[in-house]
Every structure is written in structure tokens, then in C-alpha cells.
Amino acid sequence: MRCILACDLKGGIVVKGVRGERSRYGPIALSSRVVDTSDPAGVIGKIKPKETYIADLDRIMGAGDHLAIIKTLTGMTRTMADTGVSSAADFDLACSVSHAVVIGTETAPLSVIEQRQGPKAIVSLDMKNGAMMCRDPAFNTTPMRALKLLDRFELGAVILLDVGRVGAGAGIDVPFVTSAASASRHGIIVGGGVRSVEDLELLEKCGASGAIVASAVHDGRIPLSMLRD
Template identity: 45%
Template structure:
């Protein structure tokens, strides 16, 4: 089966259920999960034992606090990549060396992606809403397929296609876009948002993607825990 990276969205030290990027409406994960009865991120990791974790520090992304110590603890339990809303190269050092920084287009700039990828093993998240790239930087706010081409020369570990309007919706795959993206990209691609079940994960492999970020499908019991354990 294709690679599955388990998602932990952190807000006020708890794991929350992300839906469509509407961050103020996120609720504790235990309110919707069929597989965990807690919203404690470390307890969830101890129960599920995923091999890889993607962490979004929503407090820091929204400029209202941070969960950096907690991310350090998470990294002791699983391979970890983390989006903490990095907007300058100095902020890379906020994450321990064992954590791969995720640089999102929503908070980053092309100059940051160029500098950071030459200094450290980084992941770039192309943050999308309605098929358009979210960014304050005109150099990044271009059609997503054009941006994939633009990133090809950079020494990036991998690229996440994060469709925020599909997060938490179990909406399924935009196969046409994903196939075109995989054909263009020189980097491994991970999908974030919309995965419904195991069949979607198998389809991603057919489309040429390296894997997916998964949370809602796991909590709804549609993706088996073995898929997370590698």
C-alpha cells in the first residue's frame, strides 16, 4: 500500500479535527473519532503507533502561541515533519534536527524556499483552496502546475499538495490534477486532503503519487492502523 503519513493538527496542546481550513471551527478529535477516546496527541500516538507523522501547529500558524515542546515529544515517538508557519530562515532552528520543516506557501516566500532547501532537508507544502495556490508572495501565487515546475530545480525532499478545502471532507481525489502534477514533478508528491479510504490510497499509487497525509479516514475507521505502521 502507498505511504500513509498520520496527521496531528495541534491547537492549545490538543489534537483537533480539521475541516476545510476553517480553523476557528476545529473541534477536539475525540468528538468525531471512532478509534480514540482522547485528544491528547501523545496518547493518540501511543495508541496508534504510526511510523510517520505530519504535525500542523495551528497556534503558531495563526500567530497565537506555539506547541514546539510538544512537537519535540512527538518526534521521539515517530518520524516527524512539522508545519509551524515558518516565514523566515531563522525559524528553521525552532525545530530539532530530527524534525523535517514543512514550508507552506501560505506563510512562506520563494526566497525562503530557496534558502531553506539549501540549508536543511525540507518539505514544501503547496497550500491550495479551490484549486488556487494560497500565498502572499506573487512568485508563488501562480497556477499550481506552474509552481510544481518552478520547484523542480530546488533540493526539496518532497512536495505536499495540501487541498485545504478538501481537508476533513472525505471528498475523494481530483485525479486529473493529481496525474498532471505527478507527471510534472521531479520530487515525490504527497496528497493532503480528501482521502476517503484504502481504495483512494491504492489509486494514488496508480496516479504516480508517493503517498498521502491521512487523519479523518483513519478516525472514521476507513484506513486500517496497519497502513500507518509501514
């Protein structure tokens, strides 16, 4: 079971994600019990995660980027970066600074997944409160149907990311994760809602191969050792 640290970057610092309401995201140091800095390299240096999911919120929102910072972090931890990919060129740029690239349905058309499929491509099914967030009409369907669309591609993994659960302590949607893990030919990584070690154990029983965590780490509910193994 992969335990992957989430690192949201905005304005040059690590911020705390809350329900996908990006205008409300504040410096992680203001709420964390495990780090006293919001500097990205400082956060990664303190937590020392084996794997890190990095969301470049500025680039996703079209307000600058953190590509140089991501490249630095890639020298410290194994990275998968969501930089708001919307084209094959965007994918290639992100691939130059990270180990793997997250292609999110919020910003990318299906054609980019087809063009850049392979072990370095990780598709994120972006959702808010169970409803798909998508640019391509092909994904404007139920999450399960969207998931099945991906079976024809070679991918490193699929992320089920419900931003409505991020930082909300909402817990795991057990029926959905179980169905998704059973139906998909790809490894399933769950993001949003993970509250505790018990939730991680539950996800493993559901058939998930990994989880993306942040709030429960910074609250001290998930020990740093689980991110380092």
C-alpha cells in the same frame, strides 16, 4: 506508498480539521472511533504511526506554539512539522524539534525555500478549492506553474495540500495529481480528500509517493496497520 498521519495541534490538543475553517476545529476525541483522548502523545501512542505530519495551528495563526509537544512526538514517530515557517530562522527552530520541516506557501516566501533547501525541507503547495494560498507573489499562479517553480530546488518532497478537501471526504483530484506527479522532479505527497484504502491505491496509480490522512483513519475507513507499515 507512504501513509502519513495528520495531527493538527491547537490549544495543546489534537483537533479535527474541517475544510481549513480553523475556528471550527474541535477535539479529535469527540469524533474519533480509534482514540478516546485528544492529548497529542496519547493519540500518537494509540495509533503508533510510522510517519506523522504535524500542523501547529497556533503558531501558524500567531497565537502561541506547540514546539515542546512536537519535540516529544518526534521521539515517538517520524515527524514533518508545519509551524508556519516564514523565515530561515523559523525553519531552523522547527528543524530543532522535528525530523523534517514543512515550508508552506501560505506563510513562506520563495527565498526561504532557496535558503533552506535540502532533504529536510518539504514544500507544501497550500491551496483552497484548487486556488493557491500564498504569501509570495511568485506563487500567485496556477498550482501546476507553482509546482514547476520548485524543480530548481533540492527538496525532501512536495505536498499538494488542498485545505478545502480536508475533512470533507471530497475524494482525489485524479487529473491534477497525475499531472503533478508526472511533471515534478520531486516525490508528491497528497493531503486532503483521501477517503479510503481505495483512494490510497488510486493515488499510487496516479504516481503519488505518499498521502496525508486523518479523517479516514479516525472514522475507521483506513486501518491503523497501513500507518504502521
